[in-house]
Amino acid sequence: GAVVSQHPSWVICKSGTSVKIECRSLDFQATTMFWYRQFPKQSLMLMATSNEGSKATYEQGVEKDKFLINHASLTLSTLTVTSAHPEDSSFYICSATGLAGSRMETQYFGPGTRLLVL
């Protein structure tokens, strides 16, 4: 149980284009989803927290107009990197927590999306 999927698993795009990443909870209702960014050999850095039906809460230093987050349903959140530039190249990971019969104690993570902006 508690499976989270991400799509695509990797994407290569040209500078200036926008990229959308989907995060889905497959077997539970994700009342809260989180988006992280991870650079090589570094830890996970939280970008934003989104609750279903509400605007996302962004961490300090994360541009909300550049990283658009939508959490329109209890099983789907999307992250759109707008006008991507090479410095946006990174490993993006989503996680989810919510209800699986009862409130979950922890977050469950998707497999991540590797973004390379040329």
Added chain:
Amino acid sequence: GIQVEQSPPDLILQEGANSTLRCNFSDSVNNLQWFHQNPWGQLINLFYIPSGTKQNGRLSATTVATERYSLLYISSSQTTDSGVYFCAGRIQGAQKLVFGQGTRLTINP
């Protein structure tokens, strides 16, 4: 200050060895958890351990909340145990997790 701190940063062992990974956390952090990030990047939940001791096969974890530390034990290491081990805790009053910098474990055959 640093809220979650892990040691050692790197650990290289031979297959079959035992290891202990440490996580220190500050007063503002609770609900300690351990994750394993495999070489493909997937984070796998190992333990949710705000206090006490839990065991799952060759892995066990102990959190002493009053002394603000947690330990992850790996016995009889296998090459598939390689990867990065993260501890993380919840900021009090918030939903979000704060992660340590991780311990990179390499198990050689």
